[in-house]
Amino acid sequence: METFENNMETFNKLESEVRSYVRNFPAVFKTAKGSKLYDEQGNEYIDFFAGAGTLNYGHNNPVVSEALIEYLKKDGLVHGLDMATTAKREFMEKFNDTILEPRHMEYKFQFCGPTGTDAVETALKLARMVKGRSNIIAFTNAFHGMTMGSMSATANEFYREEAFTNRANVTFVPFDGYFGPDIDTAGYLRQLLEDKSSGLDLPAAMILETVQAEGGVNVASKKWLKEIEKLCREYGILLIVDDIQVGNGRTGSFFSFEEAGISPDIITLSKSIGGGLPLSLLLMKSELDRWKPGQHSGTFRGNNLAFIAASNLLSYWEDDELSREICKKEQLLRDRLMDISREYDSLETDVRGRGLIYGLQIPDQGFCGDVSAEAFSQGLVIELSGADSDVVKFLPPLVIEEEILEEGLDIVEEAIYTVYNRKESINQILNHDQLFDQKESINQELDQKDTINQKLDQRESINQVLNQKESINQMLNSK
Numbered sequence: 001m002e003t004f005e006n007n008m009e010t011f012n013k014l015e016s017e018v019r020s021y022v023r024n025f026p027a028v029f030k031t032a033k034g035s036k037l038y039d040e041q042g043n044e045y046i047d048f049f050a051g052a053g054t055l056n057y058g059h060n061n062p063v064v065s066e067a068l069i070e071y072l073k074k075d076g077l078v079h080g081l082d083m084a085t086t087a088k089r090e091f092m093e094k095f096n097d098t099i100l101e102p103r104h105m106e107y108k109f110q111f112c113g114p115t116g117t118d119a120v121e122t123a124l125k126l127a128r129m130v131k132g133r134s135n136i137i138a139f140t141n142a143f144h145g146m147t148m149g150s151m152s153a154t155a156n157e158f159y160r161e162e163a164f165t166n167r168a169n170v171t172f173v174p175f176d177g178y179f180g181p182d183i184d185t186a187g188y189l190r191q192l193l194e195d196k197s198s199g200l201d202l203p204a205a206m207i208l209e210t211v212q213a214e215g216g217v218n219v220a221s222k223k224w225l226k227e228i229e230k231l232c233r234e235y236g237i238l239l240i241v242d243d244i245q246v247g248n249g250r251t252g253s254f255f256s257f258e259e260a261g262i263s264p265d266i267i268t269l270s271k272s273i274g275g276g277l278p279l280s281l282l283l284m285k286s287e288l289d290r291w292k293p294g295q296h297s298g299t300f301r302g303n304n305l306a307f308i309a310a311s312n313l314l315s316y317w318e319d320d321e322l323s324r325e326i327c328k329k330e331q332l333l334r335d336r337l338m339d340i341s342r343e344y345d346s347l348e349t350d351v352r353g354r355g356l357i358y359g360l361q362i363p364d365q366g367f368c369g370d371v372s373a374e375a376f377s378q379g380l381v382i383e384l385s386g387a388d389s390d391v392v393k394f395l396p397p398l399v400i401e402e403e404i405l406e407e408g409l410d411i412v413e414e415a416i417y418t419v420y421n422r423k424e425s426i427n428q429i430l431n432h433d434q435l436f437d438q439k440e441s442i443n444q445e446l447d448q449k450d451t452i453n454q455k456l457d458q459r460e461s462i463n464q465v466l467n468q469k470e471s472i473n474q475m476l477n478s479k
């Protein structure tokens with residue numbers, strides 16, 4: 001098949017209808033560096049999407065590419081199932097030294113299949129096995145993956161409805177803030193657990209994201225997270241924190257739950273841990289490690305190239321420079337979004353987030369999609385989240401330069417301005433059309449009235465003629 005630069009035909013013809021991002025960002029990307037992507041024609045795009053949280057350290061971070069080239073040149077082992085390899089040992093040691101020990105955390109590693117959902121599947125299986133109970137508590141708007149077990153704990157019906165399979169053994173309860181700020185959803189959950197007649201089966205585990213990224217950038221408060229942890233301890237339930245999207249520094253600290261001071265029993269990590277290469281793992285408290293050898297298996301457990309990338313990227317966490325940088329950029333991002341929110345008061349926006357994940361909610365249906373499309377046409381890749389796709393999700397690489405962050409935000413602002421004004425003029429035209437329609441129907445009513453009046457007049461003249469005839473008849477009769 002003949003191909004032309006930036007031609008989408010091959011994708012449209014040969015790839016399944018299930019393809020998604022390619023529809024929102026219709027370009028054929030060829031190269032990428034740092035916070036920028038380039039298509040086949042050399043057009044440049046700022047990346048506020050970062051592979052849905054996989055590129056926290058940017059595209060082709062030299063720390064990764066140079067180490068990988070070096071490793072491959074030396075015939076470093078690429079595939080090794082779960083055998084002992086130098087790359088895996090280095091990763092575990094470095095992670096332990098750089099991340100776990102300084103935080104006084106003691107966890108064992110389990111490497112699973114290469115993608116995030118594999119870690120979630122494994123965590124749910126382990127929790128059920130250890131507790132000997134089947135129920136799991138998940139939260140409204142949660143997203144944990146697309147395979148059967150993780151999908152059962154994913155709330156959005158769009159992903160679930162066509163699966164036609166048994167997705168039982170998960171009970172969804174409201175996330176923090178689900179009913180607004182005044183309703184204590186942890187208190188509600190406590191009541192369900194306390195009440196022997198609530199109908200809730202005692203779960204093996206609760207699984208949660210501290211910031212629901214796909215679910216609309218919903219941020220759990222520290223207080224709520226602490227209360228959930230307390231409930232887990234009181235009722236002998238395991239706490240699983242799914243840090244696949246908002247771990248790896250996304251919220252400013254390596255783990256997203258550090259600020260809340262909680263200690264999950266199981267942590268799932270994937271996405272950015274391998275710097276763009278597939279790697280997925282569980283951290284579990286050692287008393288939970290009840291697996292029999294080989295009881296949970298898989299061909300791609302631990303990707304050695306990703307271990308090399310991950311070990312090198314952990315250098316970012318040897319001091320607090322990255323955290324401080326994230327904090328500074330968060331301020332910038334938040335201030336700009338708050339300015340936008342104030343400027344477009346009538347759109348009833350909401351700004352929320354932590355670190356370098358922020359959401360700008362615009363309830364007007366379709367508005368966010370138009371903003372994302374408009375931004376793309378101006379050279380920015382930015383995606384949406386939330387069940388109604390009504391949240392523009394800001395997820396730039398953590399290492400983005402401040403000028404590029406500003407440039408991307410200028411594009412968003414411009415895109416909102418364009419979409420807002422476009423909608424306003426459409427509304428004016430619609431209003432104009434409405435007035436026109438009203439005038440038309442009044443005219444029709446008036447026309448009808450004229451016809452009725454004419455008919456009444458006709459009736460009057462007929463009556464007059466009939467009266468005349470009547471008097472003539474009377475006259476004739478009297479003669």
Ligand SMILES: Cc1ncc(COP(=O)(O)O)c(C=O)c1O
Nearest residue numbers: 115116117143144145242244245
């Ligand atoms: C919180 C969370 N968990 C699990 C997953 C699933 O990861 P993957 O798509 O790599 O299977 C995702 C993906 O977006 C996620 O955001």
